[in-house]
Amino acid sequence: MKSGFVALIGRPNTGKSTLLNYLLGEKVSIVSSVPQTTRFQCRGVYNDERGQIVFVDTPGMHIPEDGLGRYLNDAVIQARDSTDVVLYIADTTRKPGEEEENIVRQLKISKAPVIMALNKIDKGKGHTEDYLEFWQKILPEINPLVISVPISAKTGENTDRLLQEIFSQLKEGEPYYPAQILTDFPRRLAISEIIREKFLTRLHEELPHSLAVIVDEITERSKALTYIKAVILVERQNHKQMVIGHGGSLIKQAGQEARKEIEELLETKIYLELTAKVEPKWQENPQILKQLGYFL
Numbered sequence: 001m002k003s004g005f006v007a008l009i010g011r012p013n014t015g016k017s018t019l020l021n022y023l024l025g026e027k028v029s030i031v032s033s034v035p036q037t038t039r040f041q042c043r044g045v046y047n048d049e050r051g052q053i054v055f056v057d058t059p060g061m062h063i064p065e066d067g068l069g070r071y072l073n074d075a076v077i078q079a080r081d082s083t084d085v086v087l088y089i090a091d092t093t094r095k096p097g098e099e100e101e102n103i104v105r106q107l108k109i110s111k112a113p114v115i116m117a118l119n120k121i122d123k124g125k126g127h128t129e130d131y132l133e134f135w136q137k138i139l140p141e142i143n144p145l146v147i148s149v150p151i152s153a154k155t156g157e158n159t160d161r162l163l164q165e166i167f168s169q170l171k172e173g174e175p176y177y178p179a180q181i182l183t184d185f186p187r188r189l190a191i192s193e194i195i196r197e198k199f200l201t202r203l204h205e206e207l208p209h210s211l212a213v214i215v216d217e218i219t220e221r222s223k224a225l226t227y228i229k230a231v232i233l234v235e236r237q238n239h240k241q242m243v244i245g246h247g248g249s250l251i252k253q254a255g256q257e258a259r260k261e262i263e264e265l266l267e268t269k270i271y272l273e274l275t276a277k278v279e280p281k282w283q284e285n286p287q288i289l290k291q292l293g294y295f296l
């Protein structure tokens, strides 16, 4: 049996979390069309007759602008340095550019072999050739480098081949986690991530990175009901208005959807209380970043 850690690394929005969820057959990491959706290292455990792969989803690698941005990139570097295989995910619907070069610079110093997944081929070939060319150009400098696999994280096309390539790079070893464990993501964070996703998908590009969710309280009121209180942090008064929506419609809808998903996660009924709060520059506030689970 083989086993090992595989870090999913790429620019924001390339489909890292979508791939992780597809391979595990269950949602362990939130997904949205907004770049920088993932803010935590989130592990997902894949088992089959060949062995165990512990996938580590990471935030999209980008050029940081604030404390949170630096934290996100550090999380990627940490994943790179503690993995057996780097799975570099490229979005073939977008031309490789500056951000890609930035990542490649980071991958060059990876001690682990690198596999490039050319994602979103359900949309056609896109810039596949550009990525291969880009790859060829840097090929002599990356060591050891493996192979590229075109895939679709959405439809699952060619992901069996990707798994094959990953297993062939892993060493023989005992599994790290018992077979029934799917993720080691802490529950409180999982809950706040579900809530955050519901707002991200509704607010689209309007409120990209200034929204955060703090889960203040999880209390088991009875065997059948758990009370959860969460605060949506935004930076400005008008953002708070957007989060709440006309007559409270948006916060209500998002809350209902989140409640259903959290009920599935916790396998119990929940009462979800959501409030919105203005907290200017929370991304630079170490106290708040800590409360959000970012350990700087």
Ligand SMILES: Nc1nc2c(ncn2[C@@H]2O[C@H](COP(=O)(O)OP(=O)(O)OP(=O)(O)O)[C@@H](O)[C@H]2O)c(=O)[nH]1
Pocket: 010, 011, 012, 013, 014, 015, 016, 017, 018, 019, 030, 031, 032, 033, 034, 035, 036, 037, 038, 039, 058, 059, 060, 061, 119, 120, 121, 122, 123, 151, 152, 153, 154, 155
């Ligand atoms: N058509 C298509 N869309 C995809 C595919 N994979 C992901 N997407 C979409 O791309 C967007 C980003 O997906 P995510 O999985 O959140 O991307 P990510 O790389 O985890 O993004 P960050 O966490 O922000 O770094 C979402 O709208 C997905 O539905 C794919 O194979 N095909």
Ligand SMILES: [Mg+2]
Pocket: 016, 017, 018, 029, 030, 031, 037, 038, 057, 058, 059, 060
């Ligand atoms: Mg993600």
